[in-house]
Amino acid sequence: MEEVTKITETTLAPPLLLERRVRQRQPKATVLKSKLKQSMTCSVPRVRSTLTGFFPVVRWLPKYKLREYVWGDVMSGLIIGIILVPQAIAYCLLAGVEPIYGLYTSFYCQHHLLPHGDVQTCLCGNL
Numbered sequence: 716m717e718e719v720t721k722i723t724e725t726t727l728a729p730p731l732l733l734e735r736r737v738r739q740r741q742p743k744a745t746v747l748k749s750k751l752k753q754s755m756t757c758s759v760p761r762v763r764s765t766l767t768g769f770f771p772v773v774r775w776l777p778k779y780k781l782r783e784y785v786w787g788d789v790m791s792g793l794i795i796g797i798i799l800v801p802q803a804i805a806y807c808l809l810a811g812v813e814p815i816y817g818l819y820t821s822f823y824c825q826h827h828l829l830p831h832g833d834v835q836t837c838l839c840g841n842l
Contacts, residue, residue, distance in 0.1 A: 767774045803817030 799821050802816065804814040805817075805820040807814045807817035
């Protein structure tokens with residue numbers, strides 16, 4: 716029995732912890748194909764994430780408390796409108812174009828970008 720234990724003790728080598736491992740690089744075409752395949756997969760969470768990223772209003776609209784927020788939103792809209800009209804006209808007069816173009820650009824920008832972002836991202840133009 717002593718011989719058997721000696722043989723097993725001598726045949727087992729300690730694991731090499733600092734052994735250098737060489738990774739083989741995959742061809743760029745296969746890496747590109749796998750990444751493209753992974754990014755093109757379609758699932759419900761991925762579609763939901765994409766849509767809520769493109770239209771953030773979908774995320775916060777169900778949580779909107781109409782009775783609580785409507786008066787503050789109406790008042791802020793009126794105040795911004797009151798400030799925006801003379802400011803747009805003044806900037807157009809400074810630029811040497813007709814004042815109506817300032818009104819077009821200021822209101823169009825706000826209404827066009829509203830579904831795609833919140834107030835901080837919709838501030839553009841003359842404001």
